[in-house]
Each structure stands twice: as structure tokens, then as C-alpha cells.
Amino acid sequence: MRPGERPEIANLPLFREMQDAQRERIFTGSFLQVFPPQLTLFEMGQRPDFLHVLVDGLVELYAHSAGRDTTMRIVEPVTSFILAAVVTDQPYLMSARTLVASRILLVPAALVREVVKDDCALMQATMRELAQAYRGMVRALTDMKLRQSAERLGNLILDQERRQGGTGKVALKAEKRLLASLLGMTPENLSRAFGLLAAHGIEVSGAQVTITDRTALEAYSRPDPVRDDPT
Structure with missing residues (x-):
């Protein structure tokens, strides 16, 4: 990550309250990239190499089976996706692709798991994002059923x-x-x-x-x- 990009990223909700030294560990290993529209970022079933944080743009999370796709979520900035797979080191349950040109922070998944054990603020921010994602899925399921x-x-x-x-x-x-x-x-x-x-x-x-x-x-x-x- 370039030095000029760090102040903006440091103010993102996931990293805002971190210890300076631990935030620097995250930034040293991370990349901020711009991806074109309709680019597949990862596929369902892959193990996560990175935590993706959408800074600008729009991303579709979708699932597919037997030749059929369904949109599971449309991600708007600023938020991470899919944090649960990174934390558990389990395969993605959804695929992701950009809908428009999107600026995305890529944080190595193994680094996230290491630092979250050493930084209480990052752990709390991770818990909040996981909880918000869970509540969002409950609302979507309730909406579909009722x-x-x-x-x-x-x-x-x-x-x-x-x-x-x-x-x-x-x-x-x-x-x-x-x-x-x-x-x-x-x-x-x-x-x-x-x-x-x-x-x-x-x-x-x-x-x-x-x-x-x-x-x-x-x-x-x-x-x-x-x-x-x-x-």
C-alpha cells in the first residue's frame, strides 16, 4: 500500500481503533487495487487468500448450482466481504464479482487471523462486522419467507x-x-x-x-x- 493511501484506509471502521503497530502490520502486507467492472474476484469453494474490503464501487455476491445463479447480496462501500470465510479459514460459500469499477483493499487472510489475536480493537471490529452480516442475512431470510x-x-x-x-x-x-x-x-x-x-x-x-x-x-x-x- 502506498504511503498516501494509508490515512484514508486507517480511518475505515475495521481499522480505525487499532494499535498503531498492529495497523502497520496490516498495511505492510496489504494492497489497494482498482478492479474493472464484471471481474470475478473469487469463486465459491475457493479458500480465502485475502480479506476484501470494498472502499469504492459495487460488488455482487452470488451462488450458483446446476447452471443457475442467484444474487445473495449487493455490497456497497465501505465494508468487508466475506469476513466469515477468512476468520474460519473455510471455503467461500459465495462467489464475488465487481458490478462497476471498484477500489478494493486486499488484506492477506492469514495476516488477519494473526493480528486479530493480538489487537483487541480489531477483534471487536471483526465481531461487529460478523454480527451485522448475520443480522442482515436474518432480515433477508425473514423478508423472503414472510x-x-x-x-x-x-x-x-x-x-x-x-x-x-x-x-x-x-x-x-x-x-x-x-x-x-x-x-x-x-x-x-x-x-x-x-x-x-x-x-x-x-x-x-x-x-x-x-x-x-x-x-x-x-x-x-x-x-x-x-x-x-x-x-
Whole structure:
């Protein structure tokens, strides 16, 4: 990692509270690289050589079997992926590819496992990221089991609107075919879901969604009554 890149990376949540000496160990062995769109970063079943930390860009995590793919998660900055495989030194359960040009920090997996034993702050940050990932998967599974397809789409729009500043407008960051896969539906069903939500408080123009009636959208989509503390 170049010296000019270190202050930015040192301020990332995973490394912010680390001891200076231990952070330097991480940085000495790490690489910050820019990857082009649609590049496969790793494949399901491989053992992790690196912890990936998305600094800028967008990454799709997906699983595949018998010639079929499904989107499991769309990773937005700034966060690591897939930390659980690195910590346990187990094969990846998902594959990863960039959706747009992405800047990614690569930290050797063995180095992460070494330093986490010596640095309490890194251990705590690792536990937080693992816990957040677990809670995210529980919410996604609950969403899939308890909501119809249009309700899942409505919840995604409400969640993205909160993440993007609460202005009532949402910029869809991924192609609609990926959103369909993420939500467990076909592209045709996704189009029908957008049409249905038009009667419940949204307007769509290309990749831009405007919430015109938040009360109606929330009443139809039934957002989670239990929300995580934003801190």
C-alpha cells in the first residue's frame, strides 16, 4: 500500500481503533487495487487468500448450482466481504464479482487471523462486522419467507431511501435483473411488482424511484418493526 493511501484506509471502521503497530502490520502486507467492472474476484469453494474490503464501487455476491445463479447480496462501500470465510479459514460459500469499477483493499487472510489475536480493537471490529452480516442475512431470510414479491421490493426501496439520505428519492444502483435475483423473483415479476407499487406511493423513471406517498408505501410493504441502531 502506498504511503498516501494509508490515512484514508486507517480511518475505515475495521481499522480505525487499532494499535498503531498492529495497523502497520496490516498495511505492510496489504494492497489497494482498482478492479474493472464484471471481474470475478473469487469463486465459491475457493479458500480465502485475502480479506476484501470494498472502499469504492459495487460488488455482487452470488451462488450458483446446476447452471443457475442467484444474487445473495449487493455490497456497497465501505465494508468487508466475506469476513466469515477468512476468520474460519473455510471455503467461500459465495462467489464475488465487481458490478462497476471498484477500489478494493486486499488484506492477506492469514495476516488477519494473526493480528486479530493480538489487537483487541480489531477483534471487536471483526465481531461487529460478523454480527451485522448475520443480522442482515436474518432480515433477508425473514423478508423472503414472510413477504410477497412486491412487498419485498417496497421494503428494499424504503431501506435504500433511508441509506441515501431520506430525501424521498432512490437511485437504483444495480441493474433490475440483479434486483430481481436478489429479491428471489424473475425480471418479469419485478416489472409487475413495480407496476403494483405505483398504486402504493412510488413513481419510477429509469433507475430513479421517487416515493410520492410514504404512508401508503409503508402500509403496503410492512417494514421491519425492529430496526438496528444507526450508530
